[in-house]
Amino acid sequence: xxxxxVMDPIASVNINADTTFAFMLAAQERGHEVYFLKMEDLAAxxxxxxxxxxxxxxxRVAGDHYxxxxxxxxxxxxxxxxxxxxxxxxxxxxxxAAHMLELAEEKGCFVINKPNGLRAANExxxxxxxxxxxxxxxxxxxxxxxxxxxxxxxxxxIIKPIDGHGGEGIFxxxxxxxxxxxxxxxxxxxxxxxxxxxxxxxxxxxxxxRILMLDGEPLGGILRVPAETEHRGNIHVGGTVKKVELTxxxxxxxxxxxxxxxxxxxxxxxxxxxxxxxxxVNVTSPTGIQEMSRLNGVDGAGDVIGFIExxxx
Numbered sequence: 001x002x003x004x005x006v007m008d009p010i011a012s013v014n015i016n017a018d019t020t021f022a023f024m025l026a027a028q029e030r031g032h033e034v035y036f037l038k039m040e041d042l043a044a045x046x047x048x049x050x051x052x053x054x055x056x057x058x059x060r061v062a063g064d065h066y067x068x069x070x071x072x073x074x075x076x077x078x079x080x081x082x083x084x085x086x087x088x089x090x091x092x093x094x095x096x097a098a099h100m101l102e103l104a105e106e107k108g109c110f111v112i113n114k115p116n117g118l119r120a121a122n123e124x125x126x127x128x129x130x131x132x133x134x135x136x137x138x139x140x141x142x143x144x145x146x147x148x149x150x151x152x153x154x155x156x157x158i159i160k161p162i163d164g165h166g167g168e169g170i171f172x173x174x175x176x177x178x179x180x181x182x183x184x185x186x187x188x189x190x191x192x193x194x195x196x197x198x199x200x201x202x203x204x205x206x207x208x209x210r211i212l213m214l215d216g217e218p219l220g221g222i223l224r225v226p227a228e229t230e231h232r233g234n235i236h237v238g239g240t241v242k243k244v245e246l247t248x249x250x251x252x253x254x255x256x257x258x259x260x261x262x263x264x265x266x267x268x269x270x271x272x273x274x275x276x277x278x279x280x281v282n283v284t285s286p287t288g289i290q291e292m293s294r295l296n297g298v299d300g301a302g303d304v305i306g307f308i309e310x311x312x313x
Contacts, residue, residue: 001080001312003027003305004035004053006042006097007285008087015065019289019301020085024058026301030309034058035079036068039086039093042076042100049076049103076100077107080312084113085285088123088165094284095119110311113283114265121266124162124196126281129260133253133278136199141191143184149197150175156200159187165284172200203275209244210288212300213269214307216258219300220292221246243295253278268304 005024013021024034034056041052055069076082084101086094102115127134138149139162150157155175164170171183187195207223223244246254250273257278261269270286272279293300 001027001032001309002035002078003032003308004037004051004076004079004082005056005085006037006039006051006082006101007085009038010036010056010058010066010068013065015060015062017287017290019287020083020285021058021065022290022293022301023083023085023304024056025060026299026305028058030302030305032305036066037082039097042097044100044103047103048107049100050074051076051100053079075107076104077109079104079109081110081112081308084111084115084118087285089163090118090122090284091163110308112267112308113269114267117265118283120264121281121283122162123165123280123282123284124160126283127278130253130257130278133256134198135201135277135279138197139194140197141188141194143181143188143191146173146184146188146195146197153199158198158200159183160196160198161187162194162196173197198279201274201277201279206275207242207244208239208279209250209273210286210292211246211250211254211271211273212286212288212292213254213258213261213271214304215267216262218246218251218254218258219289219303220296220298221250222288222291222295241291241295249276257281267307 007020035053036056037051037053043050052071054071057067098115098118101111105111157173161169207225211221212219221244223242224239266283270282289300
């Protein structure tokens with residue numbers, strides 16, 4: 001197969017952690033041709049999506065991990081499959097790229113994840129479809145409502161931006177914090193932007209579980225444990241990654257969320273679980289497959305490429 005990867009600059013990837021790099025390497029090892037594309041270079045001519053693509057060779061050598069051939073302007077449906085792996089935020093250029101990829105999909109290219117699924121599945125709000133699985137949650141821009149939510153939850157809650165990623169903009173609000181009103185003002189931009197308020201889950205100190213999902217089924221998971229000075233378990237802010245076994249509750253969450261993911265064409269996703277609760281569903285460029293594969297002794301990236309082989313066939 002010829003597989004394209006719409007992604008951030010390949011020169012900057014961390015070869016020992018980046019999930020997209022792992023997919024590229026696994027595809028190449030299975031005999032497929034790999035192509036690098038930048039989101040801003042996607043275009044349309046009539047009802048056909050086009051893009052500037054470069055054949056790419058990858059290797060796990062720090063500082064010398066890729067080679068790119070000369071760029072070629074080609075129709076996207078010349079590729080058998082395309083990964084949409086551009087990191088968040090989901091902004092207007094991302095939305096336009098999803099429209100381009102939908103044109104390629106209509107011409108027979110398999111796109112992972114499905115473009116209309118990406119447009120429908122906001123990473124923070126998608127979890128609202130599973131009210132029985134998530135902590136108490138409100139989405140609001142009202143400072144009064146946020147104060148009321150705090151009062152309803154013993155003076156402590158979590159707030160986060162709707163379009164944030166990587167733990168960005170997540171705060172613990174506490175009633176006795178003299179910065180409380182200022183934090184609400186900054187987070188809501190003086191009540192001009194909606195934010196998400198969730199009840200605080202004490203189990204976050206034990207870790208935030210990232211479960212990777214393929215075609216609605218769990219591939220495996222990792223536990224991201226926050227540093228002592230942090231309330232976020234994200235790896236890039238100092239979280240420690242540990243091996244984890246999925247519990248009966250985790251599998252219950254996976255079963256319920258997986259059915260909706262499959263329905264929406266979200267073939268590869270990362271769901272976050274803290275304690276007994278689903279907190280987020282990550283769909284744009286979920287991470288963690290290299291860490292999960294090393295800790296569990298599996299080839300998660302190879303499993304994803306194998307899934308694509310089956311879909312294209």
